Amino acid sequence: MTTADTGRDVDPASLLALLSTRRVVRDFGPEPVEDAQLWMILEAGRWATCASNNRVHRLLVVQDRQQVRLVADMSPGIFSHPAVMVVICTDLQAVAAAGLRADAEPTVFIDVGTLMMNMMTEAHALGLGTCPATSFSRAGVEAVLGLPAHARPEAILQIGHPAAARPPVRPWRSRPSRLVTELVHWERYGQAPPLPPG
Amino acid sequence: MSQQQGQPGGPGEPRSGPEHSAAVPRDRAYELLAHLVASAEICVTEPHYYGSFRLLDAAAKLAAMMLGCGLDDPWLASLQEDLDRNKVTMMSDRPAFYAYLPQAARQVALRLVETAGDHGPDVAP
Numbered sequence: 196m197t198t199a200d201t202g203r204d205v206d207p208a209s210l211l212a213l214l215s216t217r218r219v220v221r222d223f224g225p226e227p228v229e230d231a232q233l234w235m236i237l238e239a240g241r242w243a244t245c246a247s248n249n250r251v252h253r254l255l256v257v258q259d260r261q262q263v264r265l266v267a268d269m270s271p272g273i274f275s276h277p278a279v280m281v282v283i284c285t286d287l288q289a290v291a292a293a294g295l296r297a298d299a300e301p302t303v304f305i306d307v308g309t310l311m312m313n314m315m316t317e318a319h320a321l322g323l324g325t326c327p328a329t330s331f332s333r334a335g336v337e338a339v340l341g342l343p344a345h346a347r348p349e350a351i352l353q354i355g356h357p358a359a360a361r362p363p364v365r366p367w368r369s370r371p372s373r374l375v376t377e378l379v380h381w382e383r384y385g386q387a388p389p390l391p392p393g
Numbered sequence: 394m395s396q397q398q399g400q401p402g403g404p405g406e407p408r409s410g411p412e413h414s415a416a417v418p419r420d421r422a423y424e425l426l427a428h429l430v431a432s433a434e435i436c437v438t439e440p441h442y443y444g445s446f447r448l449l450d451a452a453a454k455l456a457a458m459m460l461g462c463g464l465d466d467p468w469l470a471s472l473q474e475d476l477d478r479n480k481v482t483m484m485s486d487r488p489a490f491y492a493y494l495p496q497a498a499r500q501v502a503l504r505l506v507e508t509a510g511d512h513g514p515d516v517a518p
């Protein structure tokens with residue numbers, strides 16, 4: 196596929212392979228993430244689709260070991276100490292400026308997901324592991340990071356090198372993935388789709 | 394080995410030695426404290442079974458902490474292994490997870506019974 200906008204060749208099958216081989220990594224090795232890689236991941240987040248191009252989220256990068264440990268301490272959903280954490284915050288001042296209501300406007304939360312997905316995909320393309328976390332104490336994370344009142348942490352992306360060489364600390368067993376035909380309805384809800392070509 | 398009243402480790406006296414106690418450093422204890430209070434906050438909004446998961450996770454962390462601080466307790470080491478292996482079924486096999494909860498409680502209760510005559514003076518909770 197060649198897109199007119201980028202002029203680059205993107206192989207759709209390779210892109211699908213990239214998307215379908217990403218897995219959540221919950222145990223990270225100690226190796227640092229290179230600055231160039233980190234910036235590519237952040238840049239990928241910048242290009243995430245965003246409602247009305249409002250851009251009400253900010254990305255706080257945390258690499259200091261002590262800070263990473265403290266955030267993990269306040270986050271029961273984080274099981275390891277990754278090289279990098281990216282804390283996706285809603286900037287409540289930006290929300291107000293855009294005329295949105297932070298707790299009532301679904302796109303505020305949807306845009307957290309698009310940001311997260313873009314960054315996870317780019318990290319996977321770079322050979323890095325990622326894990327999104329929402330199971331954290333918001334008050335606790337705000338306190339340990341000294342966040343200003345207008346920065347509301349929504350999700351934390353953990354990035355690092357998978358500790359694949361070591362035995363997994365927590366051998367999560369994933370449920371079997373559903374087939375695409377089990378997820379898709381065709382024309383009417385409840386109506387099965389035709390079989391995909393091939 | 395029988396122990397005499399009034400001797401260290403005897404009835405009414407706190408037991409000492411690596412098979413009875415472990416000094417947990419403050420920073421490790423704080424980690425568990427943070428896990429518990431953070432869990433208390435997020436359990437209000439998470440699915441109900443996450444609460445059981447957080448508690449099992451905390452129990453596993455406590456066991457690991459005590460063992461890591463020198464407690465020589467093969468039963469506890471085995472329990473920690475069980476907890477770490479079974480808690481993750483919350484994500485993959487929820488009926489198995491639910492079945493494990495009373496099993497873990499029974500395991501701990503039997504251990505309490507087994508060691509009931511082996512403790513120091515009563516301390517009010």
